[in-house]
Amino acid sequence: MNQNKAIEVKSVSKSFGTYQALNSVSFAIGSNEFFTMLGPSGCGKTTLLRMLAGFESPDSGSILLGGREVVDIPPHKRRVNTVFQSYALFPHMTLEQNVAYGLENLGWNAARIRGRVGEMLERVHMSQMAKRKPAQLSGGQRQRIALARALAPEPEVLLLDEPLSALDLKLRQAMRDELRTLQRDTGITFVFVTHDQEEALDMSDRIAVLGGGEVQQIGTPTQIYEEPVNRFVADFVGETNFLNVDVLETASGQATIRTPFGVVLTVPATGRTAGGRATLSIRPEKINLGDQAQGIAFEGRITNKNYMGGYTHYTLDVMGTELRASRRNASREGDTITLGATVPVGFVPGSARVLAA
Amino acid sequence: MTDSALHATAEPERTPRIRFWHGLSFWGLLPSWVLMGLALILPIAIIAAVSVATRGAHGGFTWDFNLAGYRHILFNEGWTGELEFTPQYLLIILRTFVLAGATTLICLLFAVPVAYFICRQPPGRKAALVYLVTLPFWVSMILRVYAWMIILGKEGTLPRFLEYFGAPAGLSFMFNDGATLTAMVYTYMPLMVLPVFASLEKLDGTLIEASHDLYGDRWVTLRRVILPLTAPGIIAGAILVFVPSLGAVLEPTLMGGGKQMMMGSLVQLQFGGGRNWPFGAAIAMTLMALVMIFLIFTGLRTARRGTAL
Numbered sequence: 001m002n003q004n005k006a007i008e009v010k011s012v013s014k015s016f017g018t019y020q021a022l023n024s025v026s027f028a029i030g031s032n033e034f035f036t037m038l039g040p041s042g043c044g045k046t047t048l049l050r051m052l053a054g055f056e057s058p059d060s061g062s063i064l065l066g067g068r069e070v071v072d073i074p075p076h077k078r079r080v081n082t083v084f085q086s087y088a089l090f091p092h093m094t095l096e097q098n099v100a101y102g103l104e105n106l107g108w109n110a111a112r113i114r115g116r117v118g119e120m121l122e123r124v125h126m127s128q129m130a131k132r133k134p135a136q137l138s139g140g141q142r143q144r145i146a147l148a149r150a151l152a153p154e155p156e157v158l159l160l161d162e163p164l165s166a167l168d169l170k171l172r173q174a175m176r177d178e179l180r181t182l183q184r185d186t187g188i189t190f191v192f193v194t195h196d197q198e199e200a201l202d203m204s205d206r207i208a209v210l211g212g213g214e215v216q217q218i219g220t221p222t223q224i225y226e227e228p229v230n231r232f233v234a235d236f237v238g239e240t241n242f243l244n245v246d247v248l249e250t251a252s253g254q255a256t257i258r259t260p261f262g263v264v265l266t267v268p269a270t271g272r273t274a275g276g277r278a279t280l281s282i283r284p285e286k287i288n289l290g291d292q293a294q295g296i297a298f299e300g301r302i303t304n305k306n307y308m309g310g311y312t313h314y315t316l317d318v319m320g321t322e323l324r325a326s327r328r329n330a331s332r333e334g335d336t337i338t339l340g341a342t343v344p345v346g347f348v349p350g351s352a353r354v355l356a357a
Numbered sequence: 358m359t360d361s362a363l364h365a366t367a368e369p370e371r372t373p374r375i376r377f378w379h380g381l382s383f384w385g386l387l388p389s390w391v392l393m394g395l396a397l398i399l400p401i402a403i404i405a406a407v408s409v410a411t412r413g414a415h416g417g418f419t420w421d422f423n424l425a426g427y428r429h430i431l432f433n434e435g436w437t438g439e440l441e442f443t444p445q446y447l448l449i450i451l452r453t454f455v456l457a458g459a460t461t462l463i464c465l466l467f468a469v470p471v472a473y474f475i476c477r478q479p480p481g482r483k484a485a486l487v488y489l490v491t492l493p494f495w496v497s498m499i500l501r502v503y504a505w506m507i508i509l510g511k512e513g514t515l516p517r518f519l520e521y522f523g524a525p526a527g528l529s530f531m532f533n534d535g536a537t538l539t540a541m542v543y544t545y546m547p548l549m550v551l552p553v554f555a556s557l558e559k560l561d562g563t564l565i566e567a568s569h570d571l572y573g574d575r576w577v578t579l580r581r582v583i584l585p586l587t588a589p590g591i592i593a594g595a596i597l598v599f600v601p602s603l604g605a606v607l608e609p610t611l612m613g614g615g616k617q618m619m620m621g622s623l624v625q626l627q628f629g630g631g632r633n634w635p636f637g638a639a640i641a642m643t644l645m646a647l648v649m650i651f652l653i654f655t656g657l658r659t660a661r662r663g664t665a666l
Contacts, residue, residue, distance in 0.1 A: 082567070086563055
């Protein structure tokens with residue numbers, strides 16, 4: 001991956017007036033990677049994407065595309081295409097003309113353009129609608145044309161700015177798979193921006209979690225979810241319980257801690273030194289209830305219950321501390337724990353994690 | 358079965374209500390029909406009637422049907438009553454169209470960058486600039502034309518300025534088509550800027566970004582994205598400038614010196630000094646017919662574009 005960096009962002013900073021949108025952000029994206037920038041609104045992910053496209057320039061730092069410095073290169077000279085959040089299809093052109101637009105500007109000859117446009121429309125299953133105008137399409141269809149238009153010129157990098165946010169749930173799910181397949185088939189580097197952690201976990205090779213204009217963590221979906229480096233990442237990606245704990249001892253990625261329930265246990269930790277307070281993060285689905293309880297076990301009272309069909313969310317009171325747990329309804333009789341009941345609660349220490357407080 | 362039964366019960370209930378609303382829309386719109394009839398259709402009908410009347414011996418006209426007014430546009434009646442083709446008025450019509458067309462084009466060339474510039478400003482400044490564009494309308498048109506006479510005329514601002522840089526003394530830019538054109542462009546410019554601004558304002562900025570993203574440089578983006586999408590505004594502006602330019606009276610009379618006439622000034626002359634009302638009315642009706650043809654043409658084009666979209 002080191003030799004094949006499609007994109008390098010080096011200590012890029014940007015502020016709008018007094019607002020610091022990006023604060024010395026650095027990372028590299030390998031070619032053929034599905035890379036996601038995940039973060040809440042205002043975290044700087046869209047600004048970063050617009051910089052890669054060339055619509056914004058950093059106040060300081062440099063951006064390399066395929067090893068070439070591009071900060072001063074205008075958008076129309078970058079081999080980068082964008083799928084816009086609003087799709088931005090040209091309303092006065094047919095779908096065919098929309099897809100051909102980039103190719104014409106690149107100076108392809110007519111026959112080659114015709115072939116490529118046909119191929120792209122085929123690929124997104126829109127061949128029959130080639131002569132229609134964007135206004136005659138549904139949201140999902142517009143999405144497909146926007147993809148075809150951006151992929152047609154065979155860019156080095158495809159940028160996707162929250163492209164699924166305007167679609168309804170079912171369609172969004174289908175488009176995720178389609179996007180992933182497209183990325184694998186074309187081998188083009190995808191840089192995907194989203195605030196939806198589920199989308200990010202589902203599709204990405206690697207995720208960069210951004211918050212407050214800084215990169216909080218970069219890693220594979222599993223790393224981001226299971227080994228968050230700080231409270232922000234653990235909180236933003238997925239649901240979790242935070243417990244304040246005392247760190248007694250640390251050694252080689254493990255920390256021995258005392259939980260509020262008085263139990264002393266050793267759990268994985270990121271960069272913690274002994275002494276002082278820390279935060280223990282444990283995901284709801286890692287907390288087992290009732291007959292499933294195992295590992296460190298104690299008792300808790302069910303104070304709230306949300307039945308979701310496939311699983312049930314429970315809120316527990318364990319010695320005055322509130323914990324959330326979720327339990328898969330593996331059988332039809334799965335949801336048998338009643339509100340107010342006191343049940344055995346447990347978790348395996350290895351599934352919890354100590355974070356910087 | 359159930360469906361038709363439902364319809365059967367619903368039908369008699371709905372009909373009177375529709376009739377009520379229908380009646381209301383007729384009586385409710387009556388004032389505007391009256392206004393349109395009195396202020397728009399009646400005057401045109403009178404002019405149409407006058408155009409086919411007979412010229413009176415001492416000015417005025419008599420209500421005798423006569424096509425002499427129209428005939429006079431193309432032919433001159435000789436002493437013996439034979440008709441002789443005279444291109445004199447046809448040339449005026451042609452000049453009028455050329456000048457009005459030039460005015461429209463020049464207005465367009467200036468208005469697009471101005472409107473684009475205003476569009477790119479922050480909201481507060483944008484409102485102020487739009488107000489500034491409309492500012493000349495608050496001053497009487499005749500005063501504005503006189504101001505141009507002061508600028509362009511002998512001893513005027515522009516000749517003095519040029520003299521300072523070594524131009525010969527006593528220059529004047531007045532009393533020619535250029536002066537007429539200058540005043541017309543100045544007068545009708547806001548009518549072009551405003552609709553072009555409105556359509557540029559509506560243009561989605563992401564489309565421009567998308568064009569750049571797809572390897573379109575500024576020129577390609579302007580030609581293939583911005584212009585086609587602002588065409589409705591440009592067409593509206595062109596109509597708003599072209600149509601009154603055709604009927605311009607003040608500018609050719611004051612700036613052009615009255616020697617080189619346009620249709621507007623010709624009509625005015627016939628109703629005034631020329632004392633040939635039927636002829637004046639005939640020119641007015643011809644002008645209107647030509648404008649109608651132009652509007653119907655652009656209207657059809659826009660409609661076709663609309664259905665294609």
